Amino acid sequence: MPRTYLALNRFGLGWRAGDAPPPRDVAAMLAADLKAYDPAPQSLAALAPRRVAVETFKNYRDDRRAARAGEAMGMGTDPEVIARDVRVHYLDAAAARLQQAAATDTPFAERLVHFWSNHFAVSVQSLPVAALAGDFENAAVRPHIMGKFGDLLKAAVLHPAMLLFLDQAQSVGPASLLAQRVGARADAGEGRRIGLNENLAREILELHTLGVNGGYAQADVTAFARALTGWTVAGLGQRPDQLLRRMGVNAAPGDAVFVPAMHEPGAQRILGKSYGGEGRTQALAVLDDLARHPSTARHIATKLARHFAADTPPPALIAKLERAYVDSSGDLPTLYRTLIDAPEAWQTAAPKFKTPWDWTVSMLRATGIKQLPDRRGAVGALAQLGQPIWQPGSPAGFDDIADRWAGASGLMLRAELASRVAGGIAARTDPRSWGAAMMADAAGEATLTAIARADSPAQGVVLALMAPEFLRR
Amino acid sequence: MTIILPRRRLLALAGASAVTATLPGLAWGAAATPKRLVFIIQRGAADGLALVPPVGDPALGGLRGALLAEATPGAKLDGMFALHHELTGTAAMFAAKEARIVHAVATAYRDRSHFDGQNILESGGTAPYARKDGWLNRMLGLLPPGEARAVGIAAAVPLALRGSHDAANYAPSRLPGIDEDLLMRLSQLYGGDAQLGPIWQQAVETKELAGDIGGNNGRNGTQLGELAARLMAGNDGARVMMIETGGWDTHSRQQQRLGVQARGLDALLVALKAGLAAEWANILVIVATEFGRTAAVNGTGGTDHGTASALFLLGGNLRGGGKVQADWPGLSAAALYEGRDLRPTASLEIEVSSAIAAHYGLEARAVKRALYPDLA
Numbered sequence: 001m002p003r004t005y006l007a008l009n010r011f012g013l014g015w016r017a018g019d020a021p022p023p024r025d026v027a028a029m030l031a032a033d034l035k036a037y038d039p040a041p042q043s044l045a046a047l048a049p050r051r052v053a054v055e056t057f058k059n060y061r062d063d064r065r066a067a068r069a070g071e072a073m074g075m076g077t078d079p080e081v082i083a084r085d086v087r088v089h090y091l092d093a094a095a096a097r098l099q100q101a102a103a104t105d106t107p108f109a110e111r112l113v114h115f116w117s118n119h120f121a122v123s124v125q126s127l128p129v130a131a132l133a134g135d136f137e138n139a140a141v142r143p144h145i146m147g148k149f150g151d152l153l154k155a156a157v158l159h160p161a162m163l164l165f166l167d168q169a170q171s172v173g174p175a176s177l178l179a180q181r182v183g184a185r186a187d188a189g190e191g192r193r194i195g196l197n198e199n200l201a202r203e204i205l206e207l208h209t210l211g212v213n214g215g216y217a218q219a220d221v222t223a224f225a226r227a228l229t230g231w232t233v234a235g236l237g238q239r240p241d242q243l244l245r246r247m248g249v250n251a252a253p254g255d256a257v258f259v260p261a262m263h264e265p266g267a268q269r270i271l272g273k274s275y276g277g278e279g280r281t282q283a284l285a286v287l288d289d290l291a292r293h294p295s296t297a298r299h300i301a302t303k304l305a306r307h308f309a310a311d312t313p314p315p316a317l318i319a320k321l322e323r324a325y326v327d328s329s330g331d332l333p334t335l336y337r338t339l340i341d342a343p344e345a346w347q348t349a350a351p352k353f354k355t356p357w358d359w360t361v362s363m364l365r366a367t368g369i370k371q372l373p374d375r376r377g378a379v380g381a382l383a384q385l386g387q388p389i390w391q392p393g394s395p396a397g398f399d400d401i402a403d404r405w406a407g408a409s410g411l412m413l414r415a416e417l418a419s420r421v422a423g424g425i426a427a428r429t430d431p432r433s434w435g436a437a438m439m440a441d442a443a444g445e446a447t448l449t450a451i452a453r454a455d456s457p458a459q460g461v462v463l464a465l466m467a468p469e470f471l472r473r
Numbered sequence: 474m475t476i477i478l479p480r481r482r483l484l485a486l487a488g489a490s491a492v493t494a495t496l497p498g499l500a501w502g503a504a505a506t507p508k509r510l511v512f513i514i515q516r517g518a519a520d521g522l523a524l525v526p527p528v529g530d531p532a533l534g535g536l537r538g539a540l541l542a543e544a545t546p547g548a549k550l551d552g553m554f555a556l557h558h559e560l561t562g563t564a565a566m567f568a569a570k571e572a573r574i575v576h577a578v579a580t581a582y583r584d585r586s587h588f589d590g591q592n593i594l595e596s597g598g599t600a601p602y603a604r605k606d607g608w609l610n611r612m613l614g615l616l617p618p619g620e621a622r623a624v625g626i627a628a629a630v631p632l633a634l635r636g637s638h639d640a641a642n643y644a645p646s647r648l649p650g651i652d653e654d655l656l657m658r659l660s661q662l663y664g665g666d667a668q669l670g671p672i673w674q675q676a677v678e679t680k681e682l683a684g685d686i687g688g689n690n691g692r693n694g695t696q697l698g699e700l701a702a703r704l705m706a707g708n709d710g711a712r713v714m715m716i717e718t719g720g721w722d723t724h725s726r727q728q729q730r731l732g733v734q735a736r737g738l739d740a741l742l743v744a745l746k747a748g749l750a751a752e753w754a755n756i757l758v759i760v761a762t763e764f765g766r767t768a769a770v771n772g773t774g775g776t777d778h779g780t781a782s783a784l785f786l787l788g789g790n791l792r793g794g795g796k797v798q799a800d801w802p803g804l805s806a807a808a809l810y811e812g813r814d815l816r817p818t819a820s821l822e823i824e825v826s827s828a829i830a831a832h833y834g835l836e837a838r839a840v841k842r843a844l845y846p847d848l849a
Contacts, residue, residue, distance in 0.1 A: 290661030353668070373628065373644070406668060408676035412651075415659065419651055423628025423644070427595075427635060430588060430602065450662050455722035457588050458628075459655055466659055468666050 005442035006346055009354075009473035010106035010308060011339075014362025015438045017297050022440075030108050034333055035083050036107035039142045043100045050139070050160075052253030053089040053131040058235060060086055060127065064190070086131050091132020091379055094389040098378040102364035106459040112336065113305055114357070117141045117390075120156035121209060121397035122165040124390045128236050129165045132254070136161035149300065149330035150291030154284060157204055160256045166395060169236065171197035173229035173264025177342035178247070196264075201225035203395045204290070211302075214295035223268040227275060227283045230263030231256065267398040297325035300335070303400070308339050309348045311401040314473055317344035327365060352471040353402035358473060359414060363421060365467055366438040367429075373420040385413055422461035431460025435467070441470045478508050508754040508833055509705055511745065512609055512633060513738075516591060517654070517722035517760035521767060521782030522815060523731055524560065525574050525797065529553035533714045533802035536769045544730045550574070553796045559735035562743035566787055570794030571746075571753075575784040575824045577799050579764060579817035581848065585778035587722070590763030595633035599847045606636030608825075608844040609715060613638035615835060615843055616712070622714035624704055641711075643704065645781065652685045652720045653672065653730070687737030688716045694737030695744040695821050703749020716741070721762060725773040730784065742787060753789035759825060759830040760785035768804055780815035784824055792831045822848050 007026035008015050012033070024027055024227045035259040045414050060083055073471060104110045116135045124130040140159040144152035156162060163169045170192045179194055185216025186193045201224040253256040258280040267276040273289065275282050290296055299322035305313030320342055321335055339345045354362065360372070374381035382389050386405070392398045397404075435451045436443055447467040454460035464470060480526065523540065527533055534541060538667050547556040548564035554576065556564050568574040582593040582601070589601035597608030610633070613621040623640040625631045634640040656677050665668040686694040688826070697716060705711050718738065723730050746753050765782030781802075788794075800818040802808050810816040824839040833840075 094735070259828070402668070406672055408672050409671055412676040413671070415651055415655070420628055420644075425629070427629060427632040432588070446665070447662065450658060452586075455587050455654060456591060456719055458516075460588065460718070461656070462655060463658060463662065466662070468663065468669055471669070 002083070002440065004440040004441035005348060005469070006348070006473070008107075008440060009358075009362060010345070011111065012350065013101055013104070013358070014107070015440065016103075016107075016365040017368035017434075021437070023142055027340050031186070031337065032107040033106045034146070034336055037106050037146055039146070040138075041100055041104070043103065044096050044138055045094055046133055047093055047138070050091055050132065050135040050254055051252060053086070054236065054252075056085045056089060057128050057131040065145070077304075083127060084362065086127050090133055090390070091377070092384075093138075095378045096134070097137065097389060098361065098364070098382075099370070101361045102370075107365075108336075111146050112253075113137065113142055114373075115304075116145050116152060116156075116399075118392070118397035119303065120152075120162065121392050121395055122161045122390065123392055123395070124388075126165065129161050132159075132164070134159035135145075135159075135182065146333055147331075148291070149296070149325070149332055150288055152332070153204075153208060153291050154287050157200065157208060157287070158231060158256050162200070162234070163231060163233050163235065166200035166203055167197045168228060169201035169233040169392065170194070170380065171225065171229050171232075172234040172262045173226060175266070175403055176229060176264055177261040178259075179262075196222075196225055196229065198222060198225040200355045201228055204287075207396050209290040209299065210293060210295040211297055211299035214293070214299060220270050223270045224283075224286055226264040227268045227286050230258050230260060230280065231283060232259055232262060235259065250264055271384055275288040290457065291330050294326065297322045301325055303342075304335060304339065306400050308345045308351075309342075309347065310352065311403075314347070317342050320344075353406045354404050354471055355398065355400075355473050356382060356387040356414075357389075357398075357412065358472065360417075362438075362470070362473075363418065366465070367421055367425050367461075368436075369421060369424060372417070373424060374417075383415060385417070386410055414471075415462065418462045419458070420464040422458040422465070426456065426458035426461055429457055431457055431462055431464055435460065435464035439467065439469045443467075444469060499550070501625060506731050507711070507752065509749075509752065510609075510612075510713045510829070510832065511701065511705075511756060511758045512713075513717065513741070513758065513760045514591075514594070514631070514717055515721045515738075515760065516717065516719045517587060517762075517776055518590070518764050518766055519721040519734075519762040519782060520723060520727065520731060520766040520776055520803045520804035521576060521578075521762075522765065523551075523727065523776075524557045524735060525555070525658075527548070527553050527576070527577055527785040528555045530801070530804045532768075532806075536804060539774065540728055545570065550797050552803060553799070556634070557731070557735045559732050562746075563785070563787075564745070566742070567795055571789055572785065572787045573785070573791055573794050574797045575799070575819055575821075577769045577781045577795055577802055577815055577817055578784045578819040578821045580821045582764065583780065585606050585764065585780075587763060587778075588717060592632065594620060594761060594763045594821070597845045597847075604847070607631070607633035608712065608822075609633040609714065609848075610638050612637030612731045612829065612840075613713060615833070615840065620712045622709075622711050623715075623827050625715040625717070626701060626704070626710040627667050627715070627717045631715055631717060633715075640713075644701065654720050654722060659847040674760070676745050684718055685733065685737060686741060687720070687733030687735070691736040691740040697742040698744025699748050701741075701788055702745050705749065705752070723766070723775045724771065724777060725775040727770075727775040730775075755790070757791070757828060758785070758787040759828065760787070761821060765815055768809055768815055769813065775791070780810045781815040781817035782821075784819075784821055786824075788832070792828070820848075 004022050011030050038163040048073050052442050073184045101110055122129050122136055124133045140155040143156050159434045172197050175176045182194050185191050198221050206212050210216055234255050234257045267274050267278050268284055275285055286365035304321055305317040309317050321338055324334050372378055372381040431451050451460045451463050454463055490492055527796040547558035549555050580593050581599045582590050592601045595607050596604040598604035623634055625634045625642045627642050630640050630642045638666050663673045701716055720734055728791045762785050764781050765779040766776035767779045771777050802816040802818050822845045826844045830837040832841040
């Protein structure tokens with residue numbers, strides 16, 4: 001069994017150019033990787049802080065509003081230009097993410113960042129989320145992947161990017177103070193009504209915790225949605241800042257905030273339990289219980305097993321992870337160590353097909369190049385390959401099965417990208433030794449022979465990057 | 474390749490990181506003399522015995538019977554040599570004494586690895602990977618500073634152009650692209666793979682090839698030649714250029730594949746000459762490959778890695794044009810190198826350095842020392 005290759009690619013992000021071959025005990029190497037994890041790597045420190053990205057978005061939104069109201073455009077700022085400014089925050093953060101993945105010393109932990117970020121997927125299709133997506137991963141996911149699942153859950157679903165993406169920011173309790181006031185105005189013919197939005201509550205139950213068959217009903221969704229009311233985003237939601245200020249809310253724009261006046265008063269009955277605590281602690285108590293729920297243990301175990309073992313996850317591995325989850329109260333490093341120790345995670349009968357992200361990252365690591373040869377950079381290249389960074393088609397995140405990624409046009413696009421990359425490094429690469437290093441103990445005779453027989457170093461590099469071994473993990 | 478690119482635009486693009494490497498900060502002013510050089514590398518070992526067949530050699534028919542039988546005769550160059558029938562534009566240049574061919578030529582390399590062979594062809598060293606810089610870069614040091622503007626049409630600066638002197642690269646968005654040879658090799662690699670095999674087959678069937686110089690009925694070669702000419706036009710154009718071509722490793726179906734390659738190369742040369750117009754008189758074009766191919770045809774209608782091949786020198790004001798220069802070793806069994814390859818009787822390094830010396834009016838020994846310092 002090619003344990004070295006699996007440690008490097010299934011657990012890690014691929015061999016990094018110039019690195020010595022891994023030690024014999026790759027399990028110890030992976031355990032050390034988890035210990036050495038840095039939740040705030042230096043490479044991400046230069047990104048614009050959240051308030052700057054939020055300010056850019058606010059300018060954009062204010063100009064749009066002004067334009068819609070038929071007012072003069074103030075300084076003549078073009079909203080399209082500011083929209084581009086907002087996108088720049090996304091492009092910067094996405095490029096930094098790829099750079100960090102390509103350079104990291106702790107690739108197993110970094111893969112886990114990507115895994116959890118995709119588990120709690122947000123999508124940059126909406127402009128405010130585009131401004132916040134990088135902050136979501138760096139501030140909500142990274143600090144919590146080595147802790148308890150419950151803490152990661154709370155940080156992720158209450159981050160402003162998630163509150164905006166899944167419409168929580170505009171959800172208002174029907175009997176809340178705010179709804180009453182606005183309702184009275186609407187009765188008088190001013191403004192529009194406001195009310196409950198169940199989107200975040202439903203996705204937390206279906207995607208983030210219990211799973212689609214996790215044993216909840218529509219009534220649970222509605223009650224949970226009521227419990228979540230009050231959680232919103234200052235300065236960016238549907239309610240103008242003035243209104244929030246009048247209600248005594250004094251948070252910086254773009255921050256997640258709990259607004260009591262939006263919260264639905266009273267107890268909520270969710271999954272057979274009554275949550276009487278009102279205010280901000282009500283939803284937090286629900287989230288804590290969801291994190292402890294056996295369905296959540298099974299759901300998380302299944303997703304981890306699918307990511308690290310096979311598209312059809314081995315039941316034995318699911319069971320191990322599930323038990324580890326329950327026994328440790330959702331301690332994430334315990335799950336990671338369970339994976340390292342489980343023989344099922346090292347099986348190669350049905351290896352994983354690398355997603356475009358996986359393959360691109362492993363190519364960057366193996367070649368040592370800093371930039372992808374695409375006019376639109378990392379984001380453009382990944383979009384072309386079908387996996388634009390932080391832009392999955394649905395809140396479920398990107399699929400984690402080969403059927404989604406192993407297609408004809410995708411494979412040809414990879415060959416084309418590999419050809420362009422190869423042209424850039426061929427002059428300083430001997431594909432024979434390089435290909436052997438990157439494929440380690442997985443390198444097959446047919447592949448090594450094909451590389452050695454290539455008609456040029458560039459062609460040899462392409463054959464290595466496109467080798468059946470290297471397309472899988 | 475669809476490349477519509479005025480030269481001014483190249484500079485703008487290069488500055489804006491739209492290309493994959495940087496254009497060094499050169500002061501591109503008017504130069505004292507207008508001499509220009511183009512090096513076209515044929516990666517994959519081009520078959521000199523098919524591009525410039527020694528039709529007067531009595532052993533050729535026995536070795537190449539199967540291939541020759543299918544071949545259309547090309548232009549006769551002299552009593553011994555002809556040109557591949559697709560090289561019609563090249564034949565016209567030869568007739569006008571604007572092309573010269575050195576046959577049975579090889580670098581100092583005597584093994585048969587593409588990587589090692591190309592490394593020596595480009596570095597100008599005598600052992601693979603012994604030198605980190607290339608002979609074309611070292612040549613820049615012989616030119617007046619104003620004339621040492623070098624560009625490679627490639628995804629990155631090729632080894633021949635790498636070194637202490639500034640050199641840029643320009644990568645058209647679809648270069649290098651995927652050529653038929655790569656598709657075929659990947660098909661082989663995926664052949665036994667139940668998942669990848671069928672997917673790749675489907676991908677290949679719907680693929681339009683962009684990377685072959687001979688692709689698109691030779692149009693790709695034409696566009697590459699036109700691009701090179703544009704990049705060299707005018708007083709501030711590039712003075713030294715390297716063009717990469719691949720697809721010469723014809724282990725199978727050589728008749729068809731080499732025909733396409735030759736058509737593309739011919740189209741490239743014709744378009745380069747047409748694009749340069751009057752400047753053609755100031756050009757030296759060198760077309761070289763890392764080594765040749767076996768004298769005999771193999772079992773799959775192709776040829777395998779060999780030793781000596783043919784070197785093409787072209788230009789409007791060429792010394793010794795209209796001649797095939799060869800100390801012909803013959804193709805008899807006893808004459809073949811290691812019993813299988815055309816035996817080298819000329820040194821590629823010496824031919825290149827003396828052609829360059831003549832072109833620039835430099836002293837031959839000094840040029841050779843600069844370009845090939847490791848050569849005895």
